[in-house]
Amino acid sequence: MDDSTARLSARGLTCDRGERRVFAHVGFEVRPGGLLAVVGPNGAGKSSLLRLLAGLLPPAGGVIAWNGHAVADEPEAHRARLHYIGHLDALKPALTPAEMLAFDAALRGQRTGASAISAALDAFGLARFADLPARFLSQGQRRRAALARLVATPAPLWLLDEPTLALDADSVARLTAVLARHRGAGGLAVIATHGGLDLGAHDTLDLGAVR
Numbered sequence: 067m068d069d070s071t072a073r074l075s076a077r078g079l080t081c082d083r084g085e086r087r088v089f090a091h092v093g094f095e096v097r098p099g100g101l102l103a104v105v106g107p108n109g110a111g112k113s114s115l116l117r118l119l120a121g122l123l124p125p126a127g128g129v130i131a132w133n134g135h136a137v138a139d140e141p142e143a144h145r146a147r148l149h150y151i152g153h154l155d156a157l158k159p160a161l162t163p164a165e166m167l168a169f170d171a172a173l174r175g176q177r178t179g180a181s182a183i184s185a186a187l188d189a190f191g192l193a194r195f196a197d198l199p200a201r202f203l204s205q206g207q208r209r210r211a212a213l214a215r216l217v218a219t220p221a222p223l224w225l226l227d228e229p230t231l232a233l234d235a236d237s238v239a240r241l242t243a244v245l246a247r248h249r250g251a252g253g254l255a256v257i258a259t260h261g262g263l264d265l266g267a268h269d270t271l272d273l274g275a276v277r
Contacts, residue, residue, distance in 0.1 A: 072222050073097045073133060074119070074254055080127035081114050088114050089276045092128070094269070098252040101245075103265055105258075106273035112258035113152065115273065116225045119256060120150035132223075146174060148223040153231065155212040159201035163192055163211040166200065167218040178218050186218035187211075190240050205232040210240075217244060224248060224255040230262045238263060 079092040088111035096102050104112045117123040119130060121141050130137050137144040157166055164183050171178035187193050190210040200208060209232045216224060224245075230238050242264045245255065249266070257265065 071098070071133065072252070072254065074223060074256070075131045075134070076119075076128060077131070078128035079115075079118065079125055079130065081111055081118060081123070082126040083114060087126075089273055090127070092271070092273070092276055094271055096254045096256060096269075098254065099249045101249060101255045101257065101265055101268040103257055103259055103268050103270045104273060105260070105270060106275075110273035110276075112273060113227050115271075116150065116152070116227050116256065116258055120148060120225050121145055122150070147221055148225055149216055149219075149221045150225040150227075151212055151215070151229060152227045155208045157200040157203075157208055157211060160199055162195075162197045162199055163187055163203075163214065164196040166211060167214060170215050171219045174219055176219050183218055186214040186216075189217045189244055190214050190237065206234060206237060209233055210237055213241060213244075216248070222253055224253065224257075226255065226257045228258055228260065230259070 073095055075095040077093050080090040081088040094102055104115055106112055114123065118125050121137065121144055132144060161169065164187065167183045167186060168178060184193065187196050190213055192207065192210055192214060195203060195207060200211065203211065213229060229241060233241065246266065248255065
């Protein structure tokens with residue numbers, strides 16, 4: 067990554083959904099190469115926290131900051147620096163994995179060449195499915211195609227919500243390797259997980275305890 071001092075932080079972060087307070091007064095900091103594992107029972111707010119960090123939900127209170135500056139002041143810049151992968155794979159059925167990665171890069175204002183797309187698909191064992199429309203892919207293959215975005219268009223911050231859903235053991239190992247390379251290059255990650263992924267050294271935020 068090009069910013070060895072980049073850091074993501076939250077202070078007093080509070081989330082409401084409808085009339086329900088999901089969590090309140092959450093704080094943390096993630097530094098280059100760092101990983102925050104978000105854990106807790108169903109309903110504790112793991113997915114909501116990631117959506118707050120991605121700018122998809124407004125917080126009911128508190129501040130999310132990048133390098134000490136509130137991300138709410140520059141929402142477009144914040145979206146450009148992150149990858150958010152939720153429970154839905156967000157693939158267009160008519161597009162192939164290769165086309166999807168090129169489309170995603172274009173949305174980000176990047177030009178991702180064929181070699182970079184091929185390398186991203188190969189990282190998740192999808193090279194032979196590069197030109198197959200997404201509607202013909204299995205659930206696990208669609209998940210891997212979504213995760214290939216992480217490699218095709220680099221971003222310093224990864225927000226991953228249960229990234230191992232529908233993945234077999236080989237695919238989990240591939241994701242582990244990709245995540246290790248990201249962190250080794252100074253990237254940051256916040257991952258909501260119930261386990262099953264080797265995270266290496268990391269910090270943990272238990273939203274069940276926060277509630």
